[in-house]
Each structure stands twice: as C-alpha cells, then as structure tokens.
Amino acid sequence: SVGRGRPDRVVTTTCPFCGVGCNFDLHVKDDRVVRVASNPAAPVNGMSLCVKGRYGFDFVHHPDRLTRPRVRRYLLAGVEKRSATLAEREWVETDWDTALNLVAAKLVAVRRAAGPDAVGFIGSALCTNEENYLVQKLARQVIGTHNVENCARLCHAPTVAGLSMAFGSGAMSNSMDDVAEQAQAFLVIGENVTECHPVFGTRLRQAVLRRGVPLVVADPRTTDITEFAAVHLRHRPGTDVALLNGLMHVVLEHGWHDRRYIEERCEGFEEFRAAVERYTPEAVGVLTGVPAADLRRAAELLARNRPMAAVWGVGVTQHTTGVLNVLALANLQMLLGNMGVPGGGANALRGQNSVQGACDMGALFNLFPGYQPVTSPAALAKFDAAWALDPPAPRAGGTPSLGLSDRPGRTLTEIVDAFGPGDLRALFVMGENLALTNPDLNHTRGCLAAGEFLVLQEIFPTATAEFADVLLPGAAFAEKAGTFTNTERRVQLIRPAVPPPGEARPDWAVLADLARRTLAADGRAPVGPHAGWAYRDPAQIMDEVAAVAPLFAGISHARLERGDRLQWPVPSPDHPGTPILHVGGFARGKGKFHAVEHAPAAELPDAEFPFVLTTGRVLQHYGSEMTRRAEALTAACPEPVVEVSPDDAARLGLTDGSAVRLRSRRGAVVSRAAVTDRVAPGCVFGNFHFPAAGNVNNVTTGVLDPTSKTPEFKACAVAVEPVTTN
Ligand code: SF4
Structure with a gap:
C-alpha cells in the first residue's frame, strides 16, 4: 500500500514497533497515511528502516479499528454478569459519557466496598510516556493502589532488577551508536537481533564486516546473526549462568581480568571468584552442551578485544533464573572493565517501542515515576503532597492525604491471578493483550473470564476484548502526540498525522476524562500542585513528569521540538542528556559482584514431554x-x-x-x-x-x-x- 502522488503533508514521528526507536516520515493524503519514508535526520536509524517500520502502517486505517465505546448489554440493563444470557452479553455501542460514567461509578463502588487494592491497572509499552504516567497516577492518586504494571514484567523485569542490584540503575547503559561504532568485540546472548531489533542488528553486522569486530553469539538457536559470529555457543535453554560462569572462569584462569578497574570501582570480587572456580570449561560443557574448546576461544576473543559490548534480549531474562543471568552478565562486564566506557556496557535491548518508558513512568508495582520506590518515606511524602486530594482518603495507614500504602502492589502476573479467582475485582487494561501474550493462556483466560469487571482501552477488539465488560477506543501512534522512550533511554516525540477513526480518542485524553469523572463520583477534588487532570496536551503532562521525577527534570516537548537529543538522566533543562551510564562510578557507588550458581529450568524434559x-x-x-x-x-x-x-x-x-x-x-x-x-x-x-x-x-x-x-x-x-x- 505504497501511496502515489504528492502527499498533503509529511509528519515526522517515531516507529510504534520495536525498542530501536527509528524515526520516519508519514506521508498523508486525504487524512490517510499512504507511505512511510526515511528521514535522513533520524537520530537512531538515519535512512535505515526495517520491513515493519516501512510497510507495517496498514493497521492504522484497518476496518477492525474500534470507533465507538462499547459496553455489554447486561451493564446497561442492570443485570448481574454471572446470570446474563448470551443476548445480554452482546456488545452495545454507546457514547463516551455513558461508558466513562459507568466505569467511574464501578471503580468507586469497588474501591469503597473492597478497598483500593481490589482494583488493578495495566499500562502499555505501546502507549506514550505521558499515557503511562497518567495510568499510574490514576491507580495511585484516584484509586489509592500500587497495583499498576506493564508488560515489562513479562520481558525485561529481570534486567531492571539485576542491573539495579549490580550497578544501581536497571537501564541499558550505553547507546546503540557507540556500541556499533566503538566496541572492539560483541557478545550477543539470548537476542535474535536481526529479527527483533533489525536496524541495530544491521549495524552490528556491518561492524563485523567492515571493522572486523569479533562476534560471539550465545543462543540455543541458530539465528541470522550467528552467520557472522566467530564463535556460536549453542547452549541448552536455561543454562546461561553456567555458560557465563564458564567464560569468566577462563578469563580468571588466564589473568585477563581488569584488576585495577575491579579494585577501584567494584566490591564483592572474592566471593564471586570463589563461585566461578568450579565452572571449568569441561564441567560447563556437561551442563550446557557447549564444547570446552569453543568456550575457551570465546572467552579469549571477548577478553582480548576491549571494550566489549554485551548485548542481550529476553532469551536471557525469560527464565526462572532471569535475574541470576543478568547478574552474571553484570559480573562479566565488571570483570573486564567494560562498564562506563564507550563501546562497552550492559546493553539489554528492550523489546517494544516504549517499554522503557512505561517503566520510567512508574507503571510498576513498586516504583513511582523515575524509579522512586513506593517504600521510601520521602517519595511517599512527595507524591502525597504533589497529588493531594480533598477530602483525604477515608483509609487508615499510609500517608495522610492519598492513603497510599508503603507496601508495593501486585505484579502483572499476580494481578491476573487475583482477578476472578482472587480478591481483585476490577481491572483496567490499556493497550495490552493479556489473552495472547501471557504465559499459560488457559490459566490466563480462566482468570479473565471469571473476573468481575474488566475495562479494555484498545485500538482493536483483541483476544482480550472477549473478556471485557467495557471497550474504550483509543488512538494509534499516528493519531496522537506524546513521547516514546527507546531501548537506549532516548525520549522521542510522536506527532499526530491523521485523526483517530470515528469517536476514538487519544488515550491520554480518555484517562484524564475518566480520572475527572471518578474523582467527581467519589466526591473528591484535586488540591496538590500536580493533582489536577485538566491537561491541555501531552506536553503539559511531560512538564508534570519533569516536576516530580528528577531523572527527567530537564525533558520537555519544547526541547525535543527544538531538536535536542535527550537520553535520560536529564537532571536540568540545560543538561545535554546521558548517552553512557556509570562513567567514573556506578549509580550505586561501587559496582557489586554477585556469586551466582547454575540452577536448572523449572520444567525439564521427561518421558512424556521429551x-x-x-x-x-x-x-x-x-x-x-x-x-x-x-x-x-x-x-x-x-x-x-x-x-x-x-x-x-x-x-x-x-x-x-x-x-x-x-x-x-x-x-x-x-x-x-x-x-x-x-x-x-x-x-x-x-x-x-x-x-x-x-x-x-x-x-x-x-x-x-x-x-x-x-x-x-x-x-x-x-x-x-x-x-x-x-
Ligand atoms: Fe521500527 Fe524497530 Fe524496524 Fe526501526 S528496527 S523500523 S524501530 S521495528
């Protein structure tokens, strides 16, 4: 569907698919996107785009798009869900007033009857930073619960946890540019980089071909990038810790580690060294299936060519040992002195376009925006004042105005588990398809089917819509303003190019409208300096983020419109951003080695399931x-x-x-x-x-x-x- 003729307008925006964060131009004719074209000024990708970015935009105008709010007939008829007939379960299209008033009334009713923790919220890695900020504000301020999550729980939560434990910050440490241009070796582990992050994968391939950078790929599967590898370590699924400990055993055996770096910048080294002692290449070969000679060759390549960039994806994290795997990678990069330098780093490639942003904005059960812990009295006091309501929450404990608990909420998987069979009675999902992307779908579907009240804000009637009581039509990336944050912490604008279909509205506008109605239904009014919900546009929401989260204090739409290229932390309006983390020192002070041991996957093959x-x-x-x-x-x-x-x-x-x-x-x-x-x-x-x-x-x-x-x-x-x- 490549358009012909001159477009009516050209709008530069950010790709809605993977975490690379390519920019491109949408060509618009008669209010339809007719073509995607490269924009040479794109910060990440220049003229490059993958097949998804270039040809994946048909969905914007697809006839399946939701165009009006829908509610189940039983809700309008006042019939109990459980006793509703098939006819009463049918969708009825309705107006926004009816749909949002119904949702607001139900959220207030559940909150009053069962407490704020009977409500849960799922934000979206596909939506903007501003929208994720609002969904967690709705959860925390309006309802009073930390039950707010996003799909990072299903992918890179182990990276966030592991890197925070080792370095004090859970994000990708370096930039794609410096990895591709300055690394002297690559370790790509658990990451099908040419298919999942194609434009970055191309840059790695080019570095191998043009600069001769040695590449080690560790993956149970042969992927396209392994064709370019000097060594492919084809380890058994679930044996990453053993493999990485084996690599580090060889490094230590030959004295290839960076003694000075470890002494000056790290702690916990001796305990770590004792743990990897046992992981001889031969012992590792038994666990992983990797020949000892391959392991030795890979270790030498990675140790002798520095800085080495470690690049990983969810092949590392989606394991019962996910955090241990990440800790082992952090150990490796400290051992070789590769942290805080261009061309090195812990480069966890985040999956979706703005899964980094959804986490940054606090759509996480234990963190306010900007990674401020909900268990921190100072953070609680700060948000309590910023988002204060009148009258205060009628709930004992926590802080005086919002009634926010200092106990973390539930994780995404726990929220789903508690919906239906458990005590979570109302669930608001923005742009996530739990009925396809969760594990063990028969269990997930059972939970969704048994739940009392599910609201889904979406652009399509997805598999999850089958279980929803209310469907709210949102806007696609080409229809709204805001920002996405890519895998390397780069905050980038998206811009409206075409109007949403029918009565669909930008998600930020829906959330703000719902919050205003819920507060009104609850008889409460915003009084804190950032408590209100009368947002003019997403730029104003980002200003609020900057006011409450020091990591983003210097980020504004105005700066981004001016062309400033900003990777957080951006602590002040004149700060240029931070392309590389941990330069000169780690976020937590000293980098911490962890002694980690191999543990098998939870479910191993047997005679029945071989x-x-x-x-x-x-x-x-x-x-x-x-x-x-x-x-x-x-x-x-x-x-x-x-x-x-x-x-x-x-x-x-x-x-x-x-x-x-x-x-x-x-x-x-x-x-x-x-x-x-x-x-x-x-x-x-x-x-x-x-x-x-x-x-x-x-x-x-x-x-x-x-x-x-x-x-x-x-x-x-x-x-x-x-x-x-x-
Ligand atoms: Fe979009 Fe990722 Fe492809 Fe770039 S590499 S065009 S961000 S899907």
Missing part, C-alpha cells in the same frame, strides 16, 4: 495485533510455525509444512512444522504472534523468576506430534 520448547518473535511481526493487520507483513508471514530439527522431524514423521501439535501439561498448539537446523535436536521453537490454537503461549509455563516475577517463557517441556487427518 522436548524443550523455546519461544520468540519473527522479523515480520511485533506483538500480536498491529503487524497482523499489515498486508505486506502478513503476506510475508501469514501463519505461525514451529521449528523442528531435521533429525527429530524424520523420527516423528514430520515434513516441512506438515501439521504439528505441541502438548504440554497446560495445553496444546497446532501449527505448521518448519523443518530446520536452526533448532538443535530435542528443542523446538514457536512464536506468539497469532491467535487461538496456533499461539505458543497455550503451552508455555507460568512459573516465575522468584525475584522479578517474570515467567519462564524460554523453556518448558512439550511433546511433539504429527497431526493426522483422516
């Missing part, structure tokens, strides 16, 4: 809804596939393209088999972009990393069977 399933994305799709509604992308990748090794396929009687069923203790998936040596024998790979029976999350496990509460998407036991048709 294969390990690992999951991920494909180049053409991102998430579960938008790219599936882009013609060029679905033409290139129309359906889910499960990768099976040639050996296993021959043994099971599978051929390329034949139907295959995966079964786990939790459910089943039916898909097409792709017979390929991208996966090792004993391992299969699937993706989660497609709905219903083909979604691999029907079989994944909901077992969690104990610290970060992130599910182990990347390893579970399955049976693999051909589907026979009679």
Whole structure:
C-alpha cells in the first residue's frame, strides 16, 4: 500500500514497533497515511528502516479499528454478569459519557466496598510516556493502589532488577551508536537481533564486516546473526549462568581480568571468584552442551578485544533464573572493565517501542515515576503532597492525604491471578493483550473470564476484548502526540498525522476524562500542585513528569521540538542528556559482584514431554495485533510455525509444512512444522504472534523468576506430534 502522488503533508514521528526507536516520515493524503519514508535526520536509524517500520502502517486505517465505546448489554440493563444470557452479553455501542460514567461509578463502588487494592491497572509499552504516567497516577492518586504494571514484567523485569542490584540503575547503559561504532568485540546472548531489533542488528553486522569486530553469539538457536559470529555457543535453554560462569572462569584462569578497574570501582570480587572456580570449561560443557574448546576461544576473543559490548534480549531474562543471568552478565562486564566506557556496557535491548518508558513512568508495582520506590518515606511524602486530594482518603495507614500504602502492589502476573479467582475485582487494561501474550493462556483466560469487571482501552477488539465488560477506543501512534522512550533511554516525540477513526480518542485524553469523572463520583477534588487532570496536551503532562521525577527534570516537548537529543538522566533543562551510564562510578557507588550458581529450568524434559520448547518473535511481526493487520507483513508471514530439527522431524514423521501439535501439561498448539537446523535436536521453537490454537503461549509455563516475577517463557517441556487427518 505504497501511496502515489504528492502527499498533503509529511509528519515526522517515531516507529510504534520495536525498542530501536527509528524515526520516519508519514506521508498523508486525504487524512490517510499512504507511505512511510526515511528521514535522513533520524537520530537512531538515519535512512535505515526495517520491513515493519516501512510497510507495517496498514493497521492504522484497518476496518477492525474500534470507533465507538462499547459496553455489554447486561451493564446497561442492570443485570448481574454471572446470570446474563448470551443476548445480554452482546456488545452495545454507546457514547463516551455513558461508558466513562459507568466505569467511574464501578471503580468507586469497588474501591469503597473492597478497598483500593481490589482494583488493578495495566499500562502499555505501546502507549506514550505521558499515557503511562497518567495510568499510574490514576491507580495511585484516584484509586489509592500500587497495583499498576506493564508488560515489562513479562520481558525485561529481570534486567531492571539485576542491573539495579549490580550497578544501581536497571537501564541499558550505553547507546546503540557507540556500541556499533566503538566496541572492539560483541557478545550477543539470548537476542535474535536481526529479527527483533533489525536496524541495530544491521549495524552490528556491518561492524563485523567492515571493522572486523569479533562476534560471539550465545543462543540455543541458530539465528541470522550467528552467520557472522566467530564463535556460536549453542547452549541448552536455561543454562546461561553456567555458560557465563564458564567464560569468566577462563578469563580468571588466564589473568585477563581488569584488576585495577575491579579494585577501584567494584566490591564483592572474592566471593564471586570463589563461585566461578568450579565452572571449568569441561564441567560447563556437561551442563550446557557447549564444547570446552569453543568456550575457551570465546572467552579469549571477548577478553582480548576491549571494550566489549554485551548485548542481550529476553532469551536471557525469560527464565526462572532471569535475574541470576543478568547478574552474571553484570559480573562479566565488571570483570573486564567494560562498564562506563564507550563501546562497552550492559546493553539489554528492550523489546517494544516504549517499554522503557512505561517503566520510567512508574507503571510498576513498586516504583513511582523515575524509579522512586513506593517504600521510601520521602517519595511517599512527595507524591502525597504533589497529588493531594480533598477530602483525604477515608483509609487508615499510609500517608495522610492519598492513603497510599508503603507496601508495593501486585505484579502483572499476580494481578491476573487475583482477578476472578482472587480478591481483585476490577481491572483496567490499556493497550495490552493479556489473552495472547501471557504465559499459560488457559490459566490466563480462566482468570479473565471469571473476573468481575474488566475495562479494555484498545485500538482493536483483541483476544482480550472477549473478556471485557467495557471497550474504550483509543488512538494509534499516528493519531496522537506524546513521547516514546527507546531501548537506549532516548525520549522521542510522536506527532499526530491523521485523526483517530470515528469517536476514538487519544488515550491520554480518555484517562484524564475518566480520572475527572471518578474523582467527581467519589466526591473528591484535586488540591496538590500536580493533582489536577485538566491537561491541555501531552506536553503539559511531560512538564508534570519533569516536576516530580528528577531523572527527567530537564525533558520537555519544547526541547525535543527544538531538536535536542535527550537520553535520560536529564537532571536540568540545560543538561545535554546521558548517552553512557556509570562513567567514573556506578549509580550505586561501587559496582557489586554477585556469586551466582547454575540452577536448572523449572520444567525439564521427561518421558512424556521429551522436548524443550523455546519461544520468540519473527522479523515480520511485533506483538500480536498491529503487524497482523499489515498486508505486506502478513503476506510475508501469514501463519505461525514451529521449528523442528531435521533429525527429530524424520523420527516423528514430520515434513516441512506438515501439521504439528505441541502438548504440554497446560495445553496444546497446532501449527505448521518448519523443518530446520536452526533448532538443535530435542528443542523446538514457536512464536506468539497469532491467535487461538496456533499461539505458543497455550503451552508455555507460568512459573516465575522468584525475584522479578517474570515467567519462564524460554523453556518448558512439550511433546511433539504429527497431526493426522483422516
Ligand atoms: Fe526501526 Fe524497530 Fe521500527 Fe524496524 S521495528 S523500523 S528496527 S524501530
């Protein structure tokens, strides 16, 4: 759908898909986006764009878009949900007043009857910073709960936790630019970088080809980037700690570590050294399946070519050992003196366009905006004053005005678990598709189906909409203003190019309207300096963020419009931003080594479920809804596939393209088999972009990393069977 002729206008904006954060120009004709074109001034990508950025915009004008609020007929008829007939469960389109008044009244009723923690909120990595700020303000100020989360809980929460423990800051430490231009070696681990972060993947490939940078890839699966690797460490899923400890064992054995750096800038080294002593290459080979010679070769390349940039994705984090894996990577980068220098760093590639921003803005159960802990008396006092309401909350404990607890709320997985079967009675979800992207979907769907009141703010009637009581139509990225924050902490503008369809409204405007109505229904009024909800535009919301969160104090839409390139921390309006963290010292003072030990995945193969399933994305799709509604992308990748090794396929009687069923203790998936040596024998790979029976999350496990509460998407036991048709 590439448009012809001169556009009516050209609007520069930021890509809505992955965390690279490419900028491009939307060409608009007759209020429709007709083309995406490169913009040479784009800070991250220059003229480069991947197939999603260039051809993925059809979804904006797709006929499936929600255009009016919808409520279930039983709500209008005053019928109990549980006793509603099928006819009473049908959607009824309605006006905004009816829908929002209904939601406001229900939120107040639940809050009064069962307390603020009976309500939960899910923000969105796809929405703007300003919208995520508002969703957590709605949760905390208007309702009085810290039950507010975003999908980072499903992906990089272990990175945030692990890097915070080691360095004092949970974000990607360096910039993509300096990694690509200045690193002398790369370790890419658990990250299919050419498909999941394609423009950055291209830059890494170019660095290998043009500058001769040695690349070590650690991945159970062969991906496109492994073609460029000097060494591919194909370890078994769930053995990252053993692998990394083995690499560090070799570094220490040869004395390749940076003694001075460790002495001056780090602590906990001796305990760490004792822990890796046992991880000889031979012992590691038994655990990981990686030949000792490959491990030694990789260690030498990484140690002798510094600075080395460690780059990782959710292949590292989506494990029950996710935090331990991240701590091991932090150990490696301190051991080699690679932190706080250009070309080095702990470069966790965040997945979605603004998952970094959703976390920055406080859509997390334990943190106010700007990573200020809800357990901190100073932070509580600050937000209590900033967001003060009159009259104060009728609830004992906590701070006097808002009644905010100093106990963290519930994580995303805990919120879903408590909805329906538990004591969480109302759930507000903005732009997340829990019914496709959560693990163990039969369990998730059961929780959503049993819940009392679910509000979904979305652009499409997604799989989650099936369980909603109210659907509120939001605006897509091309229809609203605001900012996204990419993986390297870069805050970038999005700009409205076309109007939202029908009566759909920008999500920030819906949230502000709902907050005003909820406060009115509750008989409370804003009195604090940042308590109000009468926002003129998202720029004003960002000004409020800057006022309450010191990390972003110098960020404003005006600066971004002027062309300032800002990576947080930006502590003041004249600060240029911070492309590299931990220069000269770590955010926590000294960098802390942690002694971490290998622990197996929670569910290992056995006689009944003899294969390990690992999951991920494909180049053409991102998430579960938008790219599936882009013609060029679905033409290139129309359906889910499960990768099976040639050996296993021959043994099971599978051929390329034949139907295959995966079964786990939790459910089943039916898909097409792709017979390929991208996966090792004993391992299969699937993706989660497609709905219903083909979604691999029907079989994944909901077992969690104990610290970060992130599910182990990347390893579970399955049976693999051909589907026979009679
Ligand atoms: Fe760039 Fe990622 Fe968008 Fe592709 S999907 S254009 S790499 S931001």
